[in-house]
Amino acid sequence: MNPTCYMCEKPATSREHAPPRCLFPKREHSLNGKDLRVNMITVPSCDEHNGDKSADDTYLMQILPMSIGLNDVAEHYFQSKVGQVLASNKRLVKSLDESAVPVMVHDIEKDQWAQAMAFKVDMDRLMSVLDMNARAIYFHHHGVKLAAKMSSVTNFSLLEGSPKLNDMVNRGMKMADDMLNDVGASRHGNNPDVFFYRIAREGNVELIEFTFYGTSKVLFTLIHDVRE
Incomplete structure (x- = not known):
């Protein structure tokens, strides 16, 4: 029986890289000439959830x-x-140039502020592809499709004019990072200079x-169903 797509019930027609292959430098574009497109994570995918999102x-x-x-x-x-x-x-360069604004960034671990430039990007688009990759990694790690409710945050997206909220998000991510450290969550991924993931579950979270x-x-x- 042929496998189905990691995202849906359609027959798999290819293997999807998770995260995308283009994030990993080829030898000619890599620091010290090291090929980082080796031993990458792939999952079965249909055409819609692979090539259509390139x-x-x-x-x-x-x-x-x-x-x-x-x-x-x-x-x-x-x-x-x-x-x-x-x-x-x-078009993208023009959009980034027009939206560029100077900002002060707070390093909550060092409690230091630094000046940087912020750009408006399509976060819905970014989070859509990242959420699909979370589903792919979940399938790769557990061998089953993700059915739980999922929410996501990043440490590289800032809310303009909301330093306190940005700090709160980053502190929440730091707490989650500490929790993963406390339970000894392992790093997974053969090219950790580009990408690695950690995963842990307690109860339905x-x-x-x-x-x-x-x-x-x-x-x-x-957030998993309590019956799982």
Whole structure:
């Protein structure tokens, strides 16, 4: 019997990379010439939930490496590849330029403020592709499709004019990070300089934490049916 798609009940026609393959530098675009497109996570997918979202995957690739405080792998990838792809997208460049504003960013761990530039991006689009990847990772990790209610937050999206709310979100993510540390949640992923995930469940609450390029994090909170 052929497997069905990780997202729906249609027959799988291909393998979907989770997270998208384009986030991982090829050898010619990688720091120190290391090929990071090896031993990647894939899940069975139908055409609709694989090839039809390639433009959204590219958008994620263009936006993620612009976050603050990423590792050298991200910086090199942006300089050698991502920046060129971004520059060719005139509409996106214009949108980012027009929305750019100076902001003060608070590092809650060091309790330090630093000046940076913020851009308006399509967060609905970003979170849509990230949520699909959470479902893919869940399927990869557990071997079943995600049926729980899911919410998500990131540490790289700021709410304009809401420093207290931004701090509250980041503190919540820090608490979740500490909880995952306390239970000894393992890191999964063969290319952790680009991406790794951690996952843990207690009762009907499950956390999935994505980490991209060392510091950009997405936290997914799953609320399972109590009968599961």
